Amino acid sequence: MTAALALGDDALVLSHRLGEWAGHAPVLEEEVALANIALDLLGQARVLLSLAGDEDELAYLREERAFRNVQLVEQPNGDFAHTIARQLYFSTYQELLYERLARGGGPFAPLAAKAVKEVAYHRDHAEHWTLRLGDGTAESHERMRVALESLWRFTGELFEPVEGCEVEWDTLHTAWLARLTSVLERATLAVPEGPRRGAWAAGAGRQGVHTESFGRMLAEMQHLHRSHPGATW
Amino acid sequence: MSGGPSGAWPLWEVFVRSRRGLSHTHAGSLHAPDAEMALRNARDLYTRRSEGVSIWVVPSTAVTASSPDEKDPFFEPSADKPYRHPTFYEIPEGVQHL
Numbered sequence: 001m002t003a004a005l006a007l008g009d010d011a012l013v014l015s016h017r018l019g020e021w022a023g024h025a026p027v028l029e030e031e032v033a034l035a036n037i038a039l040d041l042l043g044q045a046r047v048l049l050s051l052a053g054d055e056d057e058l059a060y061l062r063e064e065r066a067f068r069n070v071q072l073v074e075q076p077n078g079d080f081a082h083t084i085a086r087q088l089y090f091s092t093y094q095e096l097l098y099e100r101l102a103r104g105g106g107p108f109a110p111l112a113a114k115a116v117k118e119v120a121y122h123r124d125h126a127e128h129w130t131l132r133l134g135d136g137t138a139e140s141h142e143r144m145r146v147a148l149e150s151l152w153r154f155t156g157e158l159f160e161p162v163e164g165c166e167v168e169w170d171t172l173h174t175a176w177l178a179r180l181t182s183v184l185e186r187a188t189l190a191v192p193e194g195p196r197r198g199a200w201a202a203g204a205g206r207q208g209v210h211t212e213s214f215g216r217m218l219a220e221m222q223h224l225h226r227s228h229p230g231a232t233w
Numbered sequence: 234m235s236g237g238p239s240g241a242w243p244l245w246e247v248f249v250r251s252r253r254g255l256s257h258t259h260a261g262s263l264h265a266p267d268a269e270m271a272l273r274n275a276r277d278l279y280t281r282r283s284e285g286v287s288i289w290v291v292p293s294t295a296v297t298a299s300s301p302d303e304k305d306p307f308f309e310p311s312a313d314k315p316y317r318h319p320t321f322y323e324i325p326e327g328v329q330h331l
Binding site: 027028029030032033036124125128132 | 242263264265266267269270273274277278281
């Protein structure tokens, strides 16, 4: 199932990236918040990948080219502003997508109806940090601006239609941009202007083409299972 | 994490109501830059295993506490007045939360 893989890989890969903050987050409270979001996403990934096949096999034994996640979610954590910008772009998209999938009544409706409440919290968390970083100090504003711009070229891919998702992608995109614009305005930031599609934009993750750092992330995520197949504790 | 930003952030006391009908009880404390974030941090730290239906956060500086030095004048006089304790009647069956 193409769609289950695409949505499941989005959740799995972003979950792993957020998990990388464990032990490194700026404050203990934020570390728990990020781990919480990571666990929500992992739960979604397990349901989605189980629809597509054996969840462990899919997560731990696939090669890089077989992953169908968008390139946005595999981008390295960077500084805290990069993590928040990535989360803002993705959670806003995921909430709108899951709302539509929940209403649509297709195979993902039960998961989407449950997960949309989790994702609304992820989006809220990212928005609150965006407001504080954007409208904070000169340095936090600058870091948030740089993060939003450097990840902008990965956002076009979010709205490439996914086979098996009965969703109006154009209106999804319009709603995403409206929501994002209102948050960034309140945060005294601007919506980036760079390209999001075409030759100068990134994004072919849904076709299995990934960015450089993704291979290293997968190696770390998969090595235990590959070294000790079937290990339990 | 000492010396990090949390050192500069104010401390908040967290009160969680576990069920409707019960009162908010003190769950712990945390650091946060402002009340909104304190509420969200409290949600993540103290209600992740569905412990709550409502949260209050209060700046720790807003709490006026009794001092250990005042323990005797504050609390000791009540110890020898058993007539203040409601122990002289039976509690009817089925009364909860008493």
